[in-house]
Amino acid sequence: MTLHFPNMAEPAGRTLGDEEVAALERVIRSGMLNSVWGTEARALEHEIAELYGSRHAIACSSGTAALHLSVVAAAPDPGDEIITTPITDFGTVAPILAQNAVPVFADVDPSDGNLDPGAVAALIGPRTRAIMVVHLFGAPARIGELRRLADLHGLTLIEDCAQAWLTELPGGRFAGTAGHVGTLSLQQWKHITCGDGGLTITDDDELARRMRLFTDKGWDRAAGRSHESPGLNYRMTELQAAVARAQLAKLPGVVASRRRTAAELIEVLRPLEGPALRLPRADGHAWWLFPLVLPGGDAPELAAHLSAAGIPARAGYLKEPLNRAPLWGRPVYGSSRYPLEHYDPAPCPEAERMVSSTLLIIDWNEHYTSEHVKIIADAVASRPERASSRD
Ligand SMILES: Cc1ncc(COP(=O)(O)O)c(C=O)c1O
Structure with a gap:
């Protein structure tokens, strides 16, 4: 099961x-x-x-x-x-x-x-x-x-x-x-x-x-x-x-529980850390989500691999970073573009790379247990060859 x-x-x-x-x-x-x-x-x-x-x-x-x-x-x-x-x-x-x-x-x-x-x-x-x-x-x-x-x-x-x-x-x-x-x-x-x-x-x-x-x-x-x-x-x-x-009144318990299981996951993933897999820094983190960074660009592949194992994971967080949102260049109010008449958001290459290929997020929850952590860790460890070969 x-x-x-x-x-x-x-x-x-x-x-x-x-x-x-x-x-x-x-x-x-x-x-x-x-x-x-x-x-x-x-x-x-x-x-x-x-x-x-x-x-x-x-x-x-x-x-x-x-x-x-x-x-x-x-x-x-x-x-x-x-x-x-x-x-x-x-x-x-x-x-x-x-x-x-x-x-x-x-x-x-x-x-x-x-x-x-x-x-x-x-x-x-x-x-x-x-x-x-x-x-x-x-x-x-x-x-x-x-x-x-x-x-x-x-x-x-x-x-x-x-x-x-x-x-x-x-x-x-x-x-x-x-x-x-x-x-x-x-x-x-x-x-x-x-x-x-x-x-x-x-x-x-x-x-x-x-x-x-x-x-x-x-x-x-x-x-x-x-x-x-x-x-x-x-x-x-x-x-x-x-x-x-x-x-x-329940907030301290919620955050403490998220911190406990996130710390467990970091500990078991630590041996896998390398140029192809970056773990989040735990300092002060409240773990709304648990992010991983895959500098080699295979976050979509790992997300698919984790999803196949029943883990709620997604690549990118957004479809596109907000500087690339389709709404820019369209009217703001009625037919007016004010104050964005000549607006063209500058590129944000790091954000664009993260959203398209290097950022992976795992939904986090205060009701996760060490069993959930183990399933995630096992799935990350068995990730597709393209990811692990880059270590
Ligand atoms: C970073 C961030 N800012 C703002 C909001 C907007 O908050 P709300 O949905 O309560 O309007 C959210 C979430 O929804 C968020 O995650």
Whole structure:
């Protein structure tokens, strides 16, 4: 019998249980499902702020909404540039377009797919307003170098931690606390979930004020029915917040379990490491996914080999890196291409190579056991000849 690999779309691959059911019942019986008048979203914000040691946490409807809030906080003028990574979910980039700013894609470090600070530095120009860094798959990006760049050039540094709950930076701080704003996602496929949901964290009172206002239609509730700035309705519901709070209590266990089995896999794969197979660095990693890099370009072959063994593995993560997405060159709003009239994202050769041929990802889960690890390790060890002959 083949061993089932639990995934985040089924009960066996989640930590949803009686606590979440009780949380939902509590909210429903209270009669108040909206967070403007309820207590759950505010309590969630308090708990997140405490966990991350940040002055402010702002709950919202999705990770994409959280990133939109962070761009609003950075306050680009229309046409200003925001430097980001081509290997990420489109939720990182969509908010840049929503604020009429221009995404500038910097190439990545081929060892982990995270932004290469050297590539970022080369793209900083007079219109650069912010850097949006993603801690890809849960691996800490080179945030110290990016923060220094941001400070040197007066830029806002935004950390997208959608995949990086409790990712640790050198020195032990959590990812999300080294930039000006950090963002989190509670979408179905994340470490913890309430279906959809997001949060921003910041120590900056003014950035927090802008984000909170934008979350609620620019409405300062303390000031009466009056709107001092534009905004949308990005509010989290009490139902989402109550489930998120129950999930948050389980987060340390989720990450610890993922770290334990990922460390086991690294240990058993260590003898196979060489020029043809690069293992991820475990330091601080939160293991949203488990990535492998095959510099010889045979990630698609290994992915097919692992899939045939029943292991949830895929090559590339994306169909194409976002600098190559089909939408560039098409109208942004209606028939208008503004502010992308002459837009042609520069090549990102490392990102393009990773997505097309060298990056392999294995779905990871807190319910994996040493048996799952062994099956993966055996399958990698028995990989096709073309891969192993390159060692
Ligand atoms: C890196 C990254 N950024 C942003 C998002 C967008 O988050 P959401 O789906 O909650 O809008 C996701 C995932 O969905 C993500 O993985």
